[in-house]
Amino acid sequence: MNTPTDRPKSSKGLRTLAGLMPFLMPYRTRIILAIVALIVAASTTLTLPYGFRNLIDLGFTTAGSAQAENVNIYFIALFLLACLLALATAARFYMVSWLGERVTSDIRAAVYAHVLRQSPAFFEITQTGEVLSRLTTDTTLIQTVVGTSISMALRNILLLMGGVLMMFITSPKLSAIIIVMLVLVILPVMVFGRRVRKLSRASQDRIADASGIAGEMLNAIGVVQAYAQETREARRFGSAVETAFRTAIARIRARSLLTAIAILLIFGAIVFVLWLGAHAVIEGSMSAGELGQFILYAVIVAGAIAALSEVIGDAQRAAGASERLLELLAEQSPIRSPEHPTAMPPRAANGAELSIDNLSFRYPSRPDTLALSDLSMAVNAGDTIAVVGPSGAGKTTLFQLLLRFYDPERGSIRLDGVDIRELRLQDLRNMIGIVPQDTVVFSANAMENIRYGRPEASDDEVIAAAKLAAAHEFIERLPEGYQSFLGERGVRLSGGQRQRIAIARALLKNPPLLLLDEATSALDAESERLVQHALDAAMQGRTTLVIAHRLATVQRATRIIVLEQGRVVETGTHAELVDAGGLYASLAALQFASE
Numbered sequence: 345m346n347t348p349t350d351r352p353k354s355s356k357g358l359r360t361l362a363g364l365m366p367f368l369m370p371y372r373t374r375i376i377l378a379i380v381a382l383i384v385a386a387s388t389t390l391t392l393p394y395g396f397r398n399l400i401d402l403g404f405t406t407a408g409s410a411q412a413e414n415v416n417i418y419f420i421a422l423f424l425l426a427c428l429l430a431l432a433t434a435a436r437f438y439m440v441s442w443l444g445e446r447v448t449s450d451i452r453a454a455v456y457a458h459v460l461r462q463s464p465a466f467f468e469i470t471q472t473g474e475v476l477s478r479l480t481t482d483t484t485l486i487q488t489v490v491g492t493s494i495s496m497a498l499r500n501i502l503l504l505m506g507g508v509l510m511m512f513i514t515s516p517k518l519s520a521i522i523i524v525m526l527v528l529v530i531l532p533v534m535v536f537g538r539r540v541r542k543l544s545r546a547s548q549d550r551i552a553d554a555s556g557i558a559g560e561m562l563n564a565i566g567v568v569q570a571y572a573q574e575t576r577e578a579r580r581f582g583s584a585v586e587t588a589f590r591t592a593i594a595r596i597r598a599r600s601l602l603t604a605i606a607i608l609l610i611f612g613a614i615v616f617v618l619w620l621g622a623h624a625v626i627e628g629s630m631s632a633g634e635l636g637q638f639i640l641y642a643v644i645v646a647g648a649i650a651a652l653s654e655v656i657g658d659a660q661r662a663a664g665a666s667e668r669l670l671e672l673l674a675e676q677s678p679i680r681s682p683e684h685p686t687a688m689p690p691r692a693a694n695g696a697e698l699s700i701d702n703l704s705f706r707y708p709s710r711p712d713t714l715a716l717s718d719l720s721m722a723v724n725a726g727d728t729i730a731v732v733g734p735s736g737a738g739k740t741t742l743f744q745l746l747l748r749f750y751d752p753e754r755g756s757i758r759l760d761g762v763d764i765r766e767l768r769l770q771d772l773r774n775m776i777g778i779v780p781q782d783t784v785v786f787s788a789n790a791m792e793n794i795r796y797g798r799p800e801a802s803d804d805e806v807i808a809a810a811k812l813a814a815a816h817e818f819i820e821r822l823p824e825g826y827q828s829f830l831g832e833r834g835v836r837l838s839g840g841q842r843q844r845i846a847i848a849r850a851l852l853k854n855p856p857l858l859l860l861d862e863a864t865s866a867l868d869a870e871s872e873r874l875v876q877h878a879l880d881a882a883m884q885g886r887t888t889l890v891i892a893h894r895l896a897t898v899q900r901a902t903r904i905i906v907l908e909q910g911r912v913v914e915t916g917t918h919a920e921l922v923d924a925g926g927l928y929a930s931l932a933a934l935q936f937a938s939e
């Protein structure tokens with residue numbers, strides 16, 4: 345299986361950046377404008393030395409009043425060129441920075457939207473903190489590249505080419521010498537650039553690791569503190585950060601070396617050629633103005649090469665980052681809507697009909713064990729089925745398959761006669777209301793938390809659902825009633841209260857198929873009676889599957905299905921199963937003894 349964490353590192357280098365093209369294409373016009381501004385600015389820069397040469401050779405050597413006039417004209421021309429340069433540079437900066445911000449925002453949004461659609465299998469192997477780090481730090485790197493590096497690269501490539509051309513026009517001999525030396529300079533730069541890119545990806549990966557650790561531990565802060573593990577956790581994060589630091593330093597060291605080598609070689613070459621030029625002027629084979637012009641072009645070319653080596657460093661870092669993001673974007677969820685989905689038949693008045701045939705399933709992360717094996721059951725519309733069995737029997741797994749969080753290895757699940765793999769995921773999940781084993785409360789107020797079940801529901805509908813779930817009373821008593829903020833993950837509520845919020849949310853959705861996973865496990869006897877009452881009412885007009893350990897819940901079911909190690913071992917009513925004296929009877933006996 346392709347996992348984002350243990351995939352072999354590819355070495356496509358800067359070509360990875362081509363993967364960003366789809367994000368740039370929508371802004372073609374801007375890009376063209378930026379390139380125009382860039383070309384104008386670069387050509388202006390390249391004309392400046394020519395102006396200087398004229399200033400020196402013509403301006404100072406012609407005699408009399410013509411001299412003053414010449415000087416004036418050339419200075420005015422120079423100033424106008426500077427104005428053009430200023431305008432074009434500002435325009436290029438604006439356009440290119442705009443592109444950088446725009447593309448980064450688009451990539452962030454695209455990656456997040458994509459990650460949201462991944463199946464649970466993806467999250468079994470990816471830490472959420474790591475994804476967050478990708479979304480923030482990696483995208484920032486891409487912003488640097490699109491927002492500055494690309495334009496710097498283009499500008500300097502133009503300056504480099506134009507500068508070299510003008511150098512040849514000015515003095516072919518000196519230019520030829522300088523070019524040979526430049527080739528010698530570029531080779532070590534390329535070799536080092538590759539190393540910087542590799543180190544850069546490693547450094548981003550280490551940051552993501554650290555974020556992964558922090559994300560997980562902050563989510564479990566209660567457990568960390570209860571076990572007094574703050575110091576150990578701080579140390580663990582600290583050493584992850586330290587590793588990230590060391591990786592970063594290795595990259596920075598390589599890059600400093602790169603810069604030193606580049607500057608040294610380039611300026612060495614220029615000084616050497618200048619020395620030759622100075623002799624040419626002394627011998628009279630070159631004018632002072634020409635040498636001046638040549639020097640300025642040589643400086644432009646050298647500056648361009650220095651800037652390019654810098655830019656290549658940045659681009660390599662960003663290539664590392666975008667490689668990671670593009671991998672994330674390429675990650676295809678195995679659970680997808682079919683291309684030609686079947687339309688759901690209209691909802692029946694008494695709920696959905698469910699039939700499961702020979703269902704077998706293994707978790708992708710545990711391919712050796714069957715979590716469900718050869719499981720079959722048929723549930724009539726409107727029935728309430730209790731699913732019981734020892735811990736680890738596969739009860740929650742069955743619900744996961746009903747929601748199509750995973751696809752089975754063999755067998756099928758049909759809702760109202762349609763295989764759920766033929767339905768649009770959204771249609772399927774719209775039909776199902778679930779109260780999960782671990783209830784989830786968002787950092788919002790009570791009203792919005794319940795409304796999550798059906799975002800278009802009115803306040804009155806939300807309150808009605810809360811009443812049905814026996815949650816109304818406690819919500820009313822909160823400091824600000826339904827507007828009370830419940831804290832991140834609902835930390836300001838008790839376990840039982842959270843559970844009732846979750847029940848209200850599922851009821852508000854009013855689904856034809858209701859799945860309750862130990863929906864009343866966190867409630868005291870009194871609230872359980874209340875919720876039980878509410879659930880009895882809520883089960884009217886829909887099919888309900890309820891996972892329960894408590895007999896009170898189970899006894900009311902139309903039928904009881906007993907699971908053990910992923911198999912159905914018994915089915916029947918409470919009375920039938922007690923009489924049969926099997927697994928259920930012994931589970932029931934234990935319960936009666938303890939209650």
Ligand SMILES: Nc1ncnc2c1ncn2[C@@H]1O[C@H](COP(=O)(O)OP(=O)(O)OP(=O)(O)O)[C@@H](O)[C@H]1O
Pocket residue numbers: 468707708709710715733734735736737738739740741742781
């Ligand atoms: N994401 C997963 N990856 C691998 N194995 C899993 C995963 N989730 C559950 N399992 C395994 O599958 C088996 C069935 O788990 P399941 O959650 O369905 O049990 P359950 O019947 O709901 O138990 P409980 O009553 O304790 O909630 C267990 O052995 C469990 O370890």
Ligand SMILES: [Mg+2]
Pocket residue numbers: 739740741781861
């Ligand atoms: Mg379970």
